[in-house]
Amino acid sequence: MSASPYRHHWQLDPGIVFLNHGSFGAAPTVVLEAQRRFQDELEARPIQFLAPERGLEAKLDEVRESVAKVIGADAQDIGWVRNATDGVNAVMRSFPFESNDEVLITDHGYNACSNAVRFSAERAGATVRVAAVPFPLEDSQQVVDAIVAEFSERTRLLVVDHITSPTGLVLPLEEIIRAAHERGILVMVDGAHAPGQIPVNLEILQADYYTANHHKWLCATKASGFLWVRRELQESVRPTVISHGANKPRPGRSRFLAEFDWVGTWDATTVLSVKPAIEFLEGLMPGGLTALMEANRNLALQARACLLESQGIESPAPVDMIAALSSIPVVGGSSGDEDGDLLKQRLYTEHRIEVPIFSGPSSCPRLMRTSSQAYNDIGQYILLSEALASLLS
Ligand SMILES: Cc1ncc(COP(=O)(O)O)c(C=O)c1O
Known part of the structure; x- marks a missing residue:
């Protein structure tokens, strides 16, 4: 063989x-070399490289465009996070839970992200319900049914995976999101494993919040990911680290972009390596x-x-x-x-x-x-x- x-x-x-590519991904040599070149540039001229107005913002915008193409989204709706856990935390810690609310998760969810949901919801006195999704299962409709069965008058938010972690299942997201929206329930998707593993089209999916990793199936360097938020909700979503963007708008840019582009001094080379990673994957084989x-x-x-x-x-x-x-x-x-x-x-x-x-x-x-x-x-x-x-x- x-x-x-x-x-x-x-x-x-x-x-x-x-x-086990699934856990942390693995970056190809050309992607690591590209990151190394960014690191060398950074260390040669730290201010020129890292100051947002001196060129970093423009470079990040280029990466945003290439990620946007892969996920069928508008680049303006994409903020950077360290990883999917960070993305889920940002949304949960920003979400205006009230004491009578319910948030629904599933028992196939990723433990760290379910913890983030519990932390934010329970702090506000909201209740976390868990839909038991069968496994083994015969039909993806069983997932939709298991989730819908747990919706109640009080459900405000559903947090659901695009591809589940322990069970490795691609969930029928379009149907799930439609069913939630019919009942006025917002949907946060943990798409940690999806971009680079399956076609993702956020315009078709119509989620409200979607986060994913670049370092898993897009083979970028560790640790980087994105958080996409529906335009109307962006004002209410803040990063897990509050920094300059909170009171210093960047000319011509939303606060969402300004805040997620700068969470204190950070290793921007991880995000910059995403474009070479996508180019590498696009060029690996015909098609x-x-x-x-x-x-x-x-x-x-x-x-x-x-x-x-x-x-x-x-x-x-x-x-x-x-x-x-x-x-x-x-x-x-x-x-x-x-x-x-x-x-x-x-x-x-x-x-x-x-x-x-x-x-x-x-x-x-x-x-x-x-x-x-x-x-x-x-x-x-x-x-x-x-x-x-x-x-x-
Ligand atoms: C569904 C899911 N969500 C979130 C994560 C967390 O990824 P990270 O540790 O990069 O935030 C994982 C990791 O395997 C995952 O499988």
Whole structure:
């Protein structure tokens, strides 16, 4: 089985079978080199580089345009955050919760982001409800139904993932957002995994708030992400760090942009590396980013079929909910290893395979999630299925 022809673009340790692009991404060498050049420029002329009016703002605007193209949005509605957790926090800490309000999350949500929701809502006396989304599931409509069933007269906000973390599911966002809006409920989307993994079009989605990482599937350097906010709501959304933009407008720019462009001295090279990262992904194979996303999904589906067969289990989710992540229940193994920590550790130490094993939603306590990126190949998942067979027998 031959290795991926794209592998040399990444600096990943060849001694490790790396199947966890999902957690923190991995930046290709050309992107790291581009960041290094920005860092050299910064250190040569710190003021010239970092002072917003001396050129940084214009450079950030160029990146904003290239991110806007990838996500089908207007560049003016995109602010920078360090990561998706930061984006969710900014919206939650700004949201005018009142004591009678309810905010709805799901049990497939990312723990850090659910914590941010709880912190802000409960501080205001609002209630957090959790929709239990089934897993395994047969149809994406089950997700819509599980969420709609928890809406009440008091629900003001829904916080939902575009692609879930432990279960790796692409959720039917358009239907979910429509159902929420019909009831006057605002929707914040945690899209941490979406840009670069699936086509994203915010104009079609019509969410109210959307945040995502650049460092995951857009392969930019760590740590950077964006927060998109519907124009009418931007006045009310403030970054997690209040800085100069709060009382010093920038000529011709909204306060939203001014505030999210400057949260105190920051490493702007992470955001500047996003444009070279998008260019890299667009140029990696004929057909650009669209072809890459399709290739990654095809590999994920092959990998999933191989693992399901070797584990002897049924598919836990329909293929239309799978992109480049795939989670399957892990059965068997040592007693006392219900959360799969020991299994994960043995896969790494004995088989040199990096793959996450998570506690899933209550219906499925132990899940293994594989990622598929251009540097992966099917032989790596075959190795994983063999290693699992030996460790779980
Ligand atoms: C759905 C989801 N949201 C948020 C995050 C948090 O990403 P970060 O730590 O970069 O903020 C993750 C990370 O894996 C995630 O899967």
